[in-house]
Amino acid sequence: MASPRVCVTGGGGYVASWLVKLLLSRGYAVHATVRDPSDPKNAHLRRMEGASESLLLFKADMLDRDALAAAVSGCEGVFHVASPVPADKVLDPEAKVLSPAVKGTLNVLQACSANNVRKVIVVSSTAAVHFNPSWPQGIIQDESCWSDKFFCTKSEEWYIAAKTIAEETALEYGEKNGLLVVTVCPCVVLGPLLQPLINTTSEVFVYIIKGGPRAMKNITWNIVDVRDVADALLLVYEKVESSGRYICAPNRISTYDIANLFRKFYPNYNYVKCSDEDHESEMPPVTSEKLKSLGWKPRKLEETLLDSIEHYEKAGFLQDVEGCPCRLPYLFHFASN
Numbered sequence: 450m451a452s453p454r455v456c457v458t459g460g461g462g463y464v465a466s467w468l469v470k471l472l473l474s475r476g477y478a479v480h481a482t483v484r485d486p487s488d489p490k491n492a493h494l495r496r497m498e499g500a501s502e503s504l505l506l507f508k509a510d511m512l513d514r515d516a517l518a519a520a521v522s523g524c525e526g527v528f529h530v531a532s533p534v535p536a537d538k539v540l541d542p543e544a545k546v547l548s549p550a551v552k553g554t555l556n557v558l559q560a561c562s563a564n565n566v567r568k569v570i571v572v573s574s575t576a577a578v579h580f581n582p583s584w585p586q587g588i589i590q591d592e593s594c595w596s597d598k599f600f601c602t603k604s605e606e607w608y609i610a611a612k613t614i615a616e617e618t619a620l621e622y623g624e625k626n627g628l629l630v631v632t633v634c635p636c637v638v639l640g641p642l643l644q645p646l647i648n649t650t651s652e653v654f655v656y657i658i659k660g661g662p663r664a665m666k667n668i669t670w671n672i673v674d675v676r677d678v679a680d681a682l683l684l685v686y687e688k689v690e691s692s693g694r695y696i697c698a699p700n701r702i703s704t705y706d707i708a709n710l711f712r713k714f715y716p717n718y719n720y721v722k723c724s725d726e727d728h729e730s731e732m733p734p735v736t737s738e739k740l741k742s743l744g745w746k747p748r749k750l751e752e753t754l755l756d757s758i759e760h761y762e763k764a765g766f767l768q769d770v771e772g773c774p775c776r777l778p779y780l781f782h783f784a785s786n
């Protein structure tokens with residue numbers, strides 16, 4: 450019997466690379482879209498076990514509808530992972546974030562409808578959950594909580610606005626057009642990288658380990674392992690009963706406790722200055738019970754954190770590079786003093 454064939458958009462990115470690896474290991478034939486198949490930053494995909502027989506790379510920008518149609522053609526399922534995760538302050542929000550996220554998602558869904566794709570899993574974010582000023586204080590957020598897109602746009606939180614509008618658009622499109630669309634909302638993703646270049650969220654933890662230079666607030670982070678995100682995406686794809694959105698955010702820990710845990714095992718780094726004063730409310734607690742009840746079993750946080758620092762060390766991300774000062778990505782400006 451032929452292997453089931455699926456497409457992963459943005460295949461060379463942090464989350465998508467782990468998903469491609471998982472799909473290949475489970476016997477899927479994979480179409481991965483990348484913007485430039487010849488770019489060395491995507492070379493790790495071709496080296497994955499099973500890639501020579503079962504992985505095809507397609508050149509596609511999310512705004513290129515013809516390229517997307519070619520990539521999803523022949524696939525029974527699509528994992529839409531690609532979306533900008535900007536590290537720097539966004540100067541042209543429409544072109545750099547909103548359009549690739551929202552129009553890009555619509556383009557992928559339309560390509561899926563036109564090519565008889567059976568099920569689409571869209572990667573959203575807890576960014577599309579948290580920022581809701583009317584959610585009652587002290588109540589744990591679940592899938593019924595949506596970030597307020599008007600509030601996010603007004604506050605110029607472009608990534609958050611883009612993820613919220615893209616996820617809402619995807620679910621609405623699915624309902625109106627009879628396409629099975631399920632969304633997954635991971636919190637901050639950590640764990641080892643498969644690709645050679647560091648992604649935006651991992652940069653935050655390199656900043657914590659290398660010691661700033663600026664002090665950070667003691668906010669509480671919701672953290673999920675990148676390997677558990679890949680598992681969650683495949684689980685919601687394979688379970689016939691999955692529907693709607695799934696929060697994927699199993700663990701909570703403060704900046705202060707992260708630095709202390711790292712310091713215990715790796716005492717030779719500077720670590721960021723951070724008071725033990727609590728800023729817990731800046732990242733509200735969420736529940737992943739809906740995903741767990743589908744059978745998702747995330748690993749322990751300590752394993753994720755220690756595997757991350759071990760990988761950063763091996764990959765050279767913790768070395769000082771002249772002319773490249775350590776930076777806290779602008780997306781996480783709220784975490785700094």
Ligand SMILES: NC(=O)c1ccc[n+]([C@@H]2O[C@H](COP(=O)([O-])OP(=O)(O)OC[C@H]3O[C@@H](n4cnc5c(N)ncnc54)[C@H](OP(=O)(O)O)[C@@H]3O)[C@@H](O)[C@H]2O)c1
Binds near residue numbers: 459463465534572573
């Ligand atoms: N990392 C996290 O903590 C986290 C948490 C929650 C949700 N997410 C979501 O997870 C997904 C993957 O994020 P990630 O952390 O893996 O980041 P990443 O490594 O930066 O991956 C993003 C991917 O999107 C692609 N992309 C961006 N704009 C594109 C466009 N216009 N056309 C085609 N491809 C485009 C990038 O391609 P290039 O390499 O060509 O730029 C890259 O492959 C995103 O949807 C993100 O919002 C991430």
